[in-house]
Amino acid sequence: MTTLLKRASDEVRVFRLVKHIKDHYPPGAEKPLPGAFRLTNDDIADGVQRNIPPLLSVWDSAKTTVVQARMIRGSVAEYSPFCWSVATIRAIRIASAESLEVYHDPLTEITAAGACGHAGVAGLGKAKASKKEKEAHRELQVRLAEACAPWNEEP
Amino acid sequence: MALAIPATPIRIVEGLPSSPGTSIVPEVQWQANAAAYLGNFCDAVNDAAIKGDAAITGGPRFPPAVRVSFWRAPAPALNPAWVHFLERLPSLGVGTAHAESVRSFWTKLTRAIPSLPFPAAAPTADGEIQLSWDKEQHHLDLDVRSDGTIDWFYMDRLSSLRDSGDDTSVEDEIPNSLHSYLKAFFSTP
Numbered sequence: 584m585t586t587l588l589k590r591a592s593d594e595v596r597v598f599r600l601v602k603h604i605k606d607h608y609p610p611g612a613e614k615p616l617p618g619a620f621r622l623t624n625d626d627i628a629d630g631v632q633r634n635i636p637p638l639l640s641v642w643d644s645a646k647t648t649v650v651q652a653r654m655i656r657g658s659v660a661e662y663s664p665f666c667w668s669v670a671t672i673r674a675i676r677i678a679s680a681e682s683l684e685v686y687h688d689p690l691t692e693i694t695a696a697g698a699c700g701h702a703g704v705a706g707l708g709k710a711k712a713s714k715k716e717k718e719a720h721r722e723l724q725v726r727l728a729e730a731c732a733p734w735n736e737e738p
Numbered sequence: 739m740a741l742a743i744p745a746t747p748i749r750i751v752e753g754l755p756s757s758p759g760t761s762i763v764p765e766v767q768w769q770a771n772a773a774a775y776l777g778n779f780c781d782a783v784n785d786a787a788i789k790g791d792a793a794i795t796g797g798p799r800f801p802p803a804v805r806v807s808f809w810r811a812p813a814p815a816l817n818p819a820w821v822h823f824l825e826r827l828p829s830l831g832v833g834t835a836h837a838e839s840v841r842s843f844w845t846k847l848t849r850a851i852p853s854l855p856f857p858a859a860a861p862t863a864d865g866e867i868q869l870s871w872d873k874e875q876h877h878l879d880l881d882v883r884s885d886g887t888i889d890w891f892y893m894d895r896l897s898s899l900r901d902s903g904d905d906t907s908v909e910d911e912i913p914n915s916l917h918s919y920l921k922a923f924f925s926t927p
Contacts, residue, residue: 602861602863603830603860603861604860606823606826606830607858607859607860608819608823608856608857608858608859608860609819609856609858610819612858612860615860616858616859616860616868616870616879617868617870617879618860618863618866618868618870618879618881619860619862619863621863621864623863623864624864677898678898717902718891718893718900718901718902719900721879721891721900721902722891722893722900725877725879725893
């Protein structure tokens with residue numbers, strides 16, 4: 584149920600692991616493309632199954648380190664972290680689309696360190712979206728890509 | 739009609755259609771004459787890289803001046819980094835046929851729009867290959883799916899115009915709307 588999801592506070596900083604950033608064209612690209620912030624078919628199916636908005640997977644940087652997130656994702660080296668504050672994500676507004684929202688979504692089914700910091704961005708897609716809704720979701724992906732920054736953890 | 743086509747855009751050649759006739763000819767017919775002249779020329783030289791346009795210019799007069807413009811779009815530059823990106827796609831989990839779809843669609847794009855700059859490109863989480871262009875207020879991205887279909891999206895940041903399409907195959911002609919939006923990213927010297 585949506586009511587079981589807890590909204591993240593504005594000051595939380597979340598990061599997303601983007602695969603293969605080193606293999607993007609042009610070489611040395613500093614930011615991911617909008618497609619890095621698109622919900623997968625699995626994300627949509629997960630939302631339907633749990634009766635929640637489909638969520639784009641991100642991590643609360645205060646609860647999960649990049650290394651932990653990479654380990655949970657099953658890869659140490661292939662993922663690069665990009666971040667936003669939750670306030671920045673909520674400030675992304677476009678015409679004819681609902682605002683983005685960030686929820687805590689801890690991975691309760693696993694016990695790995697950092698699993699409690701999993702979170703999700705809602706508003707980037709849904710099952711059976713209309714053409715206009717899909718275009719709004721695509722624009723939100725563009726805006727997320729523009730607003731993100733490389734995440735460098737404190738040692 | 740021996741016109742020298744320059745190797746780089748854009749050279750303007752101004753001229754008048756022949757045989758003005760004795761009656762007033764609608765301007766649109768002059769323009770059609772010029773377009774035919776242009777088409778005949780391009781057919782004669784049989785060079786797909788030659789582009790042209792014809793338009794009535796100047797104020798009201800007879801015969802009207804018709805400006806015929808020719809240019810030869812530069813051949814896409816050999817870009818080792820782009821070639822390397824395409825060659826590496828299979829090592830990123832992209833199937834050989836899918837990688838070939840990306841390569842052939844890029845070739846089709848550059849034949850249609852020779853001055854189109856190289857896109858930013860990367861695989862998406864769902865395994866599509868995304869090509870993306872940004873210039874001023876314009877953004878366009880398109881995904882080449884593993885089944886050879888194209889899913890594209892255009893937005894104008896100033897006007898909030900959005901458009902998209904997802905029913906095109908890499909084998910099809912480039913849709914007029916997509917072609918039109920891609921013009922926003924032309925490189926002009």
